[in-house]
Amino acid sequence: MKTIAIKLPDVGEGVTEVEIVEWSVKVGDEVREDDVLAAVLTDKATVEIPSLCDGKITWVAADVGEVLAVGSDLVRIETSDDVNIEEASSEPEETKTPPKAEANPEPKAEKPVAAKPMVSKPAAAAPSSSASAPRAEGEAPLASPAVRHRALEGGIDLRQVVGTGPAGRITQADLDRVFANPTGQIGSSNNLIRRELTGETDIKINGLRKKIAEKMSLANERIPHITIVEEVDVTAIEELRAKLNADRGDKPKLTLLPFISAALVEAVKTHPEMNAHYYDDEGFVRRFEGVHAGIATMTDNGLIVPVVRHAEAKSVWDTASELARLSTAAREGTAKRDELSGSTITITSLGPLGAIATTPIINHPEVAIVGVNKMVVRPHWDGAEFVPRKMMNISSSFDHRIIDGWDAAVFVQRLKTLLETPALIFMGS
Numbered sequence: 001m002k003t004i005a006i007k008l009p010d011v012g013e014g015v016t017e018v019e020i021v022e023w024s025v026k027v028g029d030e031v032r033e034d035d036v037l038a039a040v041l042t043d044k045a046t047v048e049i050p051s052l053c054d055g056k057i058t059w060v061a062a063d064v065g066e067v068l069a070v071g072s073d074l075v076r077i078e079t080s081d082d083v084n085i086e087e088a089s090s091e092p093e094e095t096k097t098p099p100k101a102e103a104n105p106e107p108k109a110e111k112p113v114a115a116k117p118m119v120s121k122p123a124a125a126a127p128s129s130s131a132s133a134p135r136a137e138g139e140a141p142l143a144s145p146a147v148r149h150r151a152l153e154g155g156i157d158l159r160q161v162v163g164t165g166p167a168g169r170i171t172q173a174d175l176d177r178v179f180a181n182p183t184g185q186i187g188s189s190n191n192l193i194r195r196e197l198t199g200e201t202d203i204k205i206n207g208l209r210k211k212i213a214e215k216m217s218l219a220n221e222r223i224p225h226i227t228i229v230e231e232v233d234v235t236a237i238e239e240l241r242a243k244l245n246a247d248r249g250d251k252p253k254l255t256l257l258p259f260i261s262a263a264l265v266e267a268v269k270t271h272p273e274m275n276a277h278y279y280d281d282e283g284f285v286r287r288f289e290g291v292h293a294g295i296a297t298m299t300d301n302g303l304i305v306p307v308v309r310h311a312e313a314k315s316v317w318d319t320a321s322e323l324a325r326l327s328t329a330a331r332e333g334t335a336k337r338d339e340l341s342g343s344t345i346t347i348t349s350l351g352p353l354g355a356i357a358t359t360p361i362i363n364h365p366e367v368a369i370v371g372v373n374k375m376v377v378r379p380h381w382d383g384a385e386f387v388p389r390k391m392m393n394i395s396s397s398f399d400h401r402i403i404d405g406w407d408a409a410v411f412v413q414r415l416k417t418l419l420e421t422p423a424l425i426f427m428g429s
Helices: 145-154 172-180 207-222 235-246 257-270 316-332 405-420 423-427
Strands: 002-007 017-023 036-042 045-050 055-060 067-069 073-079 225-233 276-279 284-287 293-295 297-299 302-304 345-349 368-381 386-399
Touching: 036 073, 145 172, 207 302, 225 405, 235 257, 235 386, 235 405, 257 293, 257 316, 257 345, 257 368, 257 405, 257 423, 293 316, 297 316, 368 405, 386 405, 405 423
Parallel strands: 293 345, 345 368
Antiparallel strands: 002 073, 017 036, 017 067, 036 045, 055 073, 225 386, 276 284, 297 302, 368 386
């Protein structure tokens, strides 16, 4: 037997360190080649690191939430001598035994094992018959961030859930069984089961939620926001959207977002100062000719902003297709690093759950963000009588260091005009 060290591989250009967001193994576990060892977070992309051989885990580098440098040891695996690994590292220094002298030793190049990263995908649930035994007292449950988030929202104590995944990992299927057979539920109106809510739970902020917290703190601390809320009559654009959807054939279904993106592109033509980054540390503004629209997307793990690149070159159908692809990738954790960065201006929407108005926080180092609020039918005075119209507020925030209030108001009015008269969007300047 020999012990090899699996190194943390290069998971993206310019990435020097990553955060451990989930361990799929622990010391003492037996693993097979290609089994997932851990999930790591870089920027906003989660990457799974697989094993390169069969063997037994003898050491892991860090706890969940800790940061590791690229190229450092991730795990050490005890494996048999006949395992065929071309790039095997030598046994860890502290466990080496002096080699025996050879008559004519040949030099051997020692190379570390560099695990190949793969984009994370939802793991298939294991059969319930393979459920692991309840974990030892005080042992932390093994589960992905998405599973932990769902359990927290559902009031489920993961310490009481039996995991059926590898190494006792709790899967979404395990939670499905808990929700299907809950304990402590209401039996009847005359037989209520009482549960004392006296416990306290400390939840460590790590992974994607930690990145979101850092990003929001940076934006709120450094950017003096000015927010303008304007009411928009979207009846005409909704009629156009319904007509296009009725005749779309095999094209993707249009939501309002592709039209918002198209209106934004048109508005930026006369207000290029909105499509920019402000690098406050260096003291300059960089304006962009291409519009790379960030679309804030809610996932099980938190808010992610995939980027529709060169929105100015896309039709509403192209934008709808790209939005569907990016949103799916973001929610499944398969989005690539360059699909989650590089936006020049952002659109954020809460969809039908949106409020009357919001105050969006700018995606630093951008200088503007457009927020889409809930659409409702309201009475509108047309000069002769009140008529029902589909109305929606747009809430737009601007970096007041770069964008003056007057310019922000003019830009919002331009968006309002385009959305209320959609033909202008497609006529060009």
